Amino acid sequence: MADLLSRATRILRDVFGYPDFRRDQADIVTHVAAGGDALVLMPTGGGKSLCYQVPALLREGVGIVVSPLIALMQDQVAALKEAGVRAEFLNSTLDWRAAQAVERRACAGELDLLYLAPERLLTERGLALLDQLSIALFAIDEAHCVSQWGHDFRQEYLQLAVLAERYPSVPRIALTATADAATRREIIERLHLRKARSFVQSFDRPNIRYRISGKDSPRRQLLRFIREEHAGECGIVYALSRKSVEETAQMLVENGIDALAYHAGFSAAEREARQTRFLEEDGVVVVATIAFGMGIDKADVRFVTHIDLPRSLEGYYQETGRAGRDGEPAEAWMVYGLADVVQQRRFIEQSEASETHRRVANAKLDAMLGLCETVRCRRQYVLEYFGEASAPCGNCDNCLEPPAQFDGTEAAQKLLSCIYRCEQASGFAFGTQHIIAVLRGERTDKVIERGHERLSTFGIGADRDESQWRAVLRQLLTMRLVAVDHEHWNVLRLTDTSREVLTGARRLILRQEQARKATKKAGRKPESRRRKEADSRSPTAAASSQEESVFEALREWRRGIAREHGVPAYTVLHDSSLREIASRRPQSIESLADVSGIGATKLARYGQAIIAVVRE
Ligand code: ADP
Ligand code: ZN
Numbered sequence: 001m002a003d004l005l006s007r008a009t010r011i012l013r014d015v016f017g018y019p020d021f022r023r024d025q026a027d028i029v030t031h032v033a034a035g036g037d038a039l040v041l042m043p044t045g046g047g048k049s050l051c052y053q054v055p056a057l058l059r060e061g062v063g064i065v066v067s068p069l070i071a072l073m074q075d076q077v078a079a080l081k082e083a084g085v086r087a088e089f090l091n092s093t094l095d096w097r098a099a100q101a102v103e104r105r106a107c108a109g110e111l112d113l114l115y116l117a118p119e120r121l122l123t124e125r126g127l128a129l130l131d132q133l134s135i136a137l138f139a140i141d142e143a144h145c146v147s148q149w150g151h152d153f154r155q156e157y158l159q160l161a162v163l164a165e166r167y168p169s170v171p172r173i174a175l176t177a178t179a180d181a182a183t184r185r186e187i188i189e190r191l192h193l194r195k196a197r198s199f200v201q202s203f204d205r206p207n208i209r210y211r212i213s214g215k216d217s218p219r220r221q222l223l224r225f226i227r228e229e230h231a232g233e234c235g236i237v238y239a240l241s242r243k244s245v246e247e248t249a250q251m252l253v254e255n256g257i258d259a260l261a262y263h264a265g266f267s268a269a270e271r272e273a274r275q276t277r278f279l280e281e282d283g284v285v286v287v288a289t290i291a292f293g294m295g296i297d298k299a300d301v302r303f304v305t306h307i308d309l310p311r312s313l314e315g316y317y318q319e320t321g322r323a324g325r326d327g328e329p330a331e332a333w334m335v336y337g338l339a340d341v342v343q344q345r346r347f348i349e350q351s352e353a354s355e356t357h358r359r360v361a362n363a364k365l366d367a368m369l370g371l372c373e374t375v376r377c378r379r380q381y382v383l384e385y386f387g388e389a390s391a392p393c394g395n396c397d398n399c400l401e402p403p404a405q406f407d408g409t410e411a412a413q414k415l416l417s418c419i420y421r422c423e424q425a426s427g428f429a430f431g432t433q434h435i436i437a438v439l440r441g442e443r444t445d446k447v448i449e450r451g452h453e454r455l456s457t458f459g460i461g462a463d464r465d466e467s468q469w470r471a472v473l474r475q476l477l478t479m480r481l482v483a484v485d486h487e488h489w490n491v492l493r494l495t496d497t498s499r500e501v502l503t504g505a506r507r508l509i510l511r512q513e514q515a516r517k518a519t520k521k522a523g524r525k526p527e528s529r530r531r532k533e534a535d536s537r538s539p540t541a542a543a544s545s546q547e548e549s550v551f552e553a554l555r556e557w558r559r560g561i562a563r564e565h566g567v568p569a570y571t572v573l574h575d576s577s578l579r580e581i582a583s584r585r586p587q588s589i590e591s592l593a594d595v596s597g598i599g600a601t602k603l604a605r606y607g608q609a610i611i612a613v614v615r616e
Contacts, residue, residue, distance in 0.1 A: 043177055067141040089114070143174035147183045280567070373475055379399075439462075440469070475511065554614075
């Protein structure tokens with residue numbers, strides 16, 4: 001084993017240019033290289049690929065990688081080729097001639113890794129090809145696709161059990177980023193992995209900072225967030241509807257941000273072109289519905305934002321997980337408001353789904369809302385939901401700037417009784433805007449018309465501004481102390497539990513919303529931003545602005561190479577490697593070799609050019 005580990009480490013350094021394995025990777029690599037089966041659960045960005053790539057290079061024969069995502073497959077192969085690994089793929093994008101050439105190379109023992117779409121592997125031709133090869137291992141990526149309950153179920157994945165029967169002596173490694181125990185059991189069962197060793201890693205993504213705040217004007221808030229904290233950086237903005245996606249993208253473009261829209265309404269070719277731009281160019285912001293994401297493997301996404309509330313924590317965590325896969329600081333930022341709660345509840349209530357289904361959907365939404373309203377550490381809350389205990393993280397808005405809380409019992413009583421009085425006086429119920437106007441003592445046309453300025457609750461809430469009242473109402477809604485009647489113009493109604501608050505039997509601790517003028521940015525600035533700002537003030541300003549310009553020059557150089565090779569920029573070299581070069585400014589090939597992410601092939605290919613850029 002010790003020998004295996006040292007050989008594995010040598011490959012890691014020579015080929016991939018990384019000094020050390022991350023936690024668990026070394027164990028997994030040696031276990032599989034020694035012929036063992038494995039089930040690997042790691043969060044997105046955890047480094048799953050090396051867990052089969054390195055053993056495939058250590059073992060005799062070609063490593064067969066089954067992957068359902070064609071785009072991802074192509075990027076991985078491109079990145080491997082950049083590192084000098086003999087990798088190819090077989091999927092529907094190749095014409096028969098190209099496919100045949102790949103098959104021939106595989107049979108001649110000229111490949112280290114071969115990526116296959118499952119439907120391709122399972123054809124007679126696919127299996128006949130495998131029969132002719134010397135196979136180092138099978139890697140089954142996105143293994144949760146075997147789960148019939150999961151959202152990514154793929155029929156063909158069920159048939160992958162055939163690999164165990166046909167090739168019993170070839171080690172198999174199944175990998176996924178989907179957490180729960182039931183899915184894990186299904187994978188083991190369906191892929192015949194009962195003897196496999198399980199490697200279950202924490203789902204924490206410590207480099208992602210979570211921030212959630214109240215929504216007032218989402219597009220303006222988004223623009224400010226991108227401009228002030230992530231200018232020129234790559235990111236994803238999720239919105240619910242196609243219309244909102246298009247309008248938001250347009251707004252960003254009009255404000256000078258390199259943004260583009262993505263949703264299922266575009267043709268396949270158009271979607272592909274947009275995805276390619278996002279992957280290959282630096283600093284593009286994609287505004288998308290959740291149709292965008294499966295298989296987006298871009299390492300340097302610096303932020304993922306939601307301007308509409310996701311339906312579940314599962315979705316939220318998967319989407320935010322696309323940020324910061326390179327391990328550098330990244331942010332998950334969201335704004336949400338009263339309308340989100342109302343809208344999502346309505347979706348569920350008005351859906352055609354069965355009663356059970358609706359119950360599940362409501363529970364998932366409640367968990368999501370809980371995250372929005374919690375005053376505890378956000379990360380701790382999410383990890384707990386996925387069954388993992390942790391300490392407060394120090395890297396979410398609630399940890400960095402603990403939100404003010406207040407005893408909201410009296411505010412809630414005012415609001416509830418105002419809803420009650422208005423309905424009692426007029427014989428029918430009213431919506432949010434009117435109730436808040438009455439509370440704040442505003443003589444609007446409607447208030448006068450209904451005579452509500454004579455109600456005892458008129459003006460009893462003048463001490464809070466409208467957004468603060470909305471925040472109170474939002475929290476009462478998430479606690480189901482108020483209901484929205486979707487059948488009747490979204491009017492507000494009391495619920496069975498409202499009484500407990502009205503009688504004072506139940507006290508409420510609420511999250512304090514900042515008064516609107518005072519809304520301030522949560523949290524510390526991300527590292528890169530702090531660095532940029534420091535430039536203009538600190539005594540080392542000259543040095544760091546030089547670093548910044550070397551970094552920009554390196555990016556420019558990388559763009560050229562990426563274009564020339566027709567591959568995404570990050571497969572040439574990651575931002576983190578460029579940054580390291582910019583700060584150390586190596587003058588020789590030997591010192592460049594120490595930079596993380598530069599293996600022997602990249603050193604030979606690009607070493608001189610990089611040093612020339614640095615010298616310039
Ligand atoms: P996953 O498939 O688990 O989402 P990847 O295999 O794509 O993650 O790895 C995520 C990123 O981490 C990649 O950019 C990869 O190059 C990098 N990485 C993985 N292992 C290491 C390591 N041991 N040292 C440095 N970087 C690593
Ligand atoms: Zn925290």
